[in-house]
Amino acid sequence: MEEEKYSQQNEIVDGKRLVKKMQRSRQVRQGRKRQNAFRSFMCLFVNIILIVTLVYAVKMPQWYLDKNIFTHPDSATLEILNNNIVSTSKILTALKTEKVPDVPIYMAKTKNLEDKLMQFAPIEEVYIRRYAFPARLQIIVREREPFVSISPDVNVAPIAFFTRDGKLIGREYLPLKKEYKTLKVLSYGNKGDDYSKWDVKKLLKIDNLAKYIETYSKEPVEYVDLRNPEDVYVKIKSVNIRLGRLDENAYERIKRIPSIIPQIQLMDSKIKYLDLRWEDTNYLKLDE
Numbered sequence: 001m002e003e004e005k006y007s008q009q010n011e012i013v014d015g016k017r018l019v020k021k022m023q024r025s026r027q028v029r030q031g032r033k034r035q036n037a038f039r040s041f042m043c044l045f046v047n048i049i050l051i052v053t054l055v056y057a058v059k060m061p062q063w064y065l066d067k068n069i070f071t072h073p074d075s076a077t078l079e080i081l082n083n084n085i086v087s088t089s090k091i092l093t094a095l096k097t098e099k100v101p102d103v104p105i106y107m108a109k110t111k112n113l114e115d116k117l118m119q120f121a122p123i124e125e126v127y128i129r130r131y132a133f134p135a136r137l138q139i140i141v142r143e144r145e146p147f148v149s150i151s152p153d154v155n156v157a158p159i160a161f162f163t164r165d166g167k168l169i170g171r172e173y174l175p176l177k178k179e180y181k182t183l184k185v186l187s188y189g190n191k192g193d194d195y196s197k198w199d200v201k202k203l204l205k206i207d208n209l210a211k212y213i214e215t216y217s218k219e220p221v222e223y224v225d226l227r228n229p230e231d232v233y234v235k236i237k238s239v240n241i242r243l244g245r246l247d248e249n250a251y252e253r254i255k256r257i258p259s260i261i262p263q264i265q266l267m268d269s270k271i272k273y274l275d276l277r278w279e280d281t282n283y284l285k286l287d288e
Helices: 002-059 088-095 111-117 200-217 250-254 257-266
Strands: 078-081 123-131 136-143 146-151 160-163 183-186 221-225 232-236 240-244 271-275 283-286
Touching (some): 088 111, 111 136, 200 221, 200 232, 200 257, 257 283
Parallel strands (some): 078 136, 146 183, 183 221, 240 271
Antiparallel strands (some): 123 136, 146 160, 221 232, 232 240, 271 283
């Protein structure tokens, strides 16, 4: 009897423990459900906040270019660099016809702007950088290097110039800034030697001629007179040199200059030109 009574008591105790255990398990499951529900809610809330923030960030005006970016030369959202020949006003005038991108700056296409600027003859290359906050553009141009300037007369300002790659640039980009040192060449362009048809080879020939004379005279060349291709003059500081035809013997005749310059410096008479047209003879033509 006692054993049965003890056994019944144990069953009651075990039953209570089982009930408590099940209650704790139920509480744990409910707690986990509440935690999972809270995590799901927080994830949804955070995602909504992120989406709203992202949409707001994308729509911020700092991502978009000012509609008047190409209107004002002093715009804080546009910077133009290295344009020493093509003026900023010319560049802005050309860009005014282009539609300002109506998308965030990181999506804006600039190829049309580059193509527009490449239409300027002095511009060799264009690179456009995009920045945000605020949205702005930086236009960097690389211009061709001026090489030879053309003038119809020594007292007339240049009307055109050639670049080192042989491109002829018109008077709309003149005068050049003082930092550009070009070889001045006098040419009418319609008397037996049309300068508009000159190529790089021709330009280098003229430049080499000037350098050759500078080497032997120790004086800078002021201009080369090619108005008559059959009778070329080259002006240096001390005298005007009449070189004649630019044949194969022209460089040999130039080599006589060092022996003549000292004589010129000692003369009191005004000299019209130094005549180097002849192979064996050179003389000084006095100004009448």
